[in-house]
Amino acid sequence: MNTVIAFILMFGLLVFIHEWGHLIFAKRAGMLAREFAIGFGPKVFAFTRNETVYTIRLLPIGGYVRVAGEDPEIIDLKPGHxxxxxxxxxxxxxxxxxxxxxxxxxxxxxxxxxxxxxxxxxxxxxxxxxxxxxxxxxxxxxxxxxxxxxxxxAPYDRQFASKTVTQRAMQLFAGPMMNFVLAIFIFLILGIIQGVPVEEAQMGEVIADSPAAEAGIKEGDEIIQIEKDSISTWEEFHTIVRSSPSEELNVTVLRDGEEIALTVVPNEAEGVEGEESFGQIGVYQAFEKSILGTIPYGISQTYETSKLILTNLGMLITGQLSIDALSGPVGIYDATDQIVQTGFTNFLLWTAMLSINLGIVNLVPLPALDGGRLLFVGIEAIRGKPVSPEKEGLFHFIGFALLMLLMIVVTWNDIQRLFL
Incomplete structure (x- = not known):
């Protein structure tokens, strides 16, 4: 039950903040936002406020903001009516x-x-x-x-097409943008709860029976040298250990002002598909409480996570990662179930990562996604006139059908993994 509640809250938050970005910028531009929906399919709950119908729908596979003029108007008065x-x-x-x-x-x-x-x-x-x-x-x-x-x-001045290229682009970009803002905010909360990582190669928790514990490394130790290389940052320490699986490393640690020489042999960990194995010694980075430090921490963590997701997306496009690496709602639920059991901070971290992932995926220039629609706005800005609504509508319709097919394939793979 905890997993169900956590998944619903997480899904609702990610979709709500994304669609809220679209809604706010639509209203700021003077567009008529007809509906703000969480989910697809039949309505479960609905109310109307300030011209907009707010709905919760049955299928938890996304959400949308329906702006006047984006789709053909429902009612058309013709002569003789x-x-x-x-x-x-x-x-x-x-x-x-x-x-x-x-x-x-x-x-x-x-x-x-x-x-x-x-x-x-x-x-x-x-x-x-x-x-x-x-x-x-x-x-x-x-x-x-x-x-x-x-x-x-919806008079023309309230429709999507009546607004400037900049206003339409911002309305489309606002959803993914708010996912990045949410991720920064969550990392700020994590920074306040657990502190921010120290820049030096200072040890946090040392896992029992790990290579670090067996070598005598303790929490609070600072690595200042590996072999003949001076170490001043965690990144330098992490890079050397990761690139040295099963290799004996002579390290010098600073403990209570005293330098101590130790020897550690990193375990060889298997990399994910498309990656080589890497070394790890079983330690966590040390954290410190710093209110001011949480702001750059939130921004930097969002940036680094975005780089990682973009790298994996590039590997997927180039074929270095197979489609089996993708997860749909079923796979995300299963991962959420495992993460919820590890604690609240890990659940927050997972939520931030999914928020960034949602923002990046929606900016990919594919049909039916925000990125695909931004592509058409960009084409209009370059050529000075919009692409015909019929051609754009067909492009998005075909793209949406293909995305639904991909969702079915990914969900089927998720279900198979659960029972294998």
Whole structure:
């Protein structure tokens, strides 16, 4: 049960912060955000606030912000349609009843001759049985009423396409950006809880029965020399040990102001697919409490984790990593189950890594992802005019179908790994 709760909270946080970035920048640009959704599929819960419907949906495989103009509008008034019109106190149309007009006895029934709800915000037509042409001004925040459900109209200046290239690019980039911001914030919390790593090669926890413990290395020791090489940073120490599996290393440690000579032989650890084996001696880096140090720590950890994920992504693209290395929701749940059992700080670290991963993957220029849509905005900026909506829509539709196919394959691999 702890794993289920942890997974739901983690998934909800990652998706919420990503989509919240899209939502905030859409509203700042004046776009009409119709829906803010966590999950896909049937609605489980919904409420409306400030023009936006907030929903939680059944399938926990992502989320979205539906902005007016990104997809074809649901309702299109055509000549010959009969609609009911209701008016506000200023005489402007504030409700357009598409069907079930008998449930709105105060509505004026109009046969449409022409409707422009993008620019002029006018409806022209005739009352049924009359010949006099009437012109009705429409409130910019009027609603369609269809099957007794209200949907706000979207004048062109509230649609995605009406905004500048910069505004649209920022709205698309804001989701991944917020995932990086979340990761920095989580690393800040980790820095406050456990401290920040010291720059020197100072030992933290020494694992029992490890090569370091057998060599006599203790917590608090500082490695100042390996063989004839002076050591001043943890990175230098880590690099030498990692590159020396099964090799005898003469090290000099500084303990309580005294230099002590020791000998350690790193174990040979097997690398992941595509990597060579490496050495490890079973010690953790020392940490120190530093409130000011948490800020650069949060930024640097986010940067280093991003580099690692990008390296693995590059290996996947070049074929150095197979598709079997990918994990979907099932694999992430299984990993979360194992990590939750190791403690809260490791769970926070896992959440930060997944947040960075979500941000990077969404910036990959693939169809249906933020990066794919940013690609089209970039093409528009270069050529001076947008790609036709039909071509872009087909590109994203095919891409989304392929991504769903990839998700099925990855999920199947995850399930197989669980039972092998």
């Amino acid at each position: 009969h609609v009911g019109l209701e008016f506000n106190e200023f005489g402007k149309v504030n409700k357009i009843i598409v069907n079930h007009k008998t449930k709105h006895p105060n509505a004026r029934i109009i046969e449409i001759e022409e409707a422009d709800l993008d620019h002029a915000l006018q409806i022209k037509g005739y009352e049924v049985g009359e010949e006099e042409k009437l012109v009705f001004d429409v409130d910019p925040k009027a609603f369609f009423v269809m099957d007794e459900r209200e949907t706000q109209i």
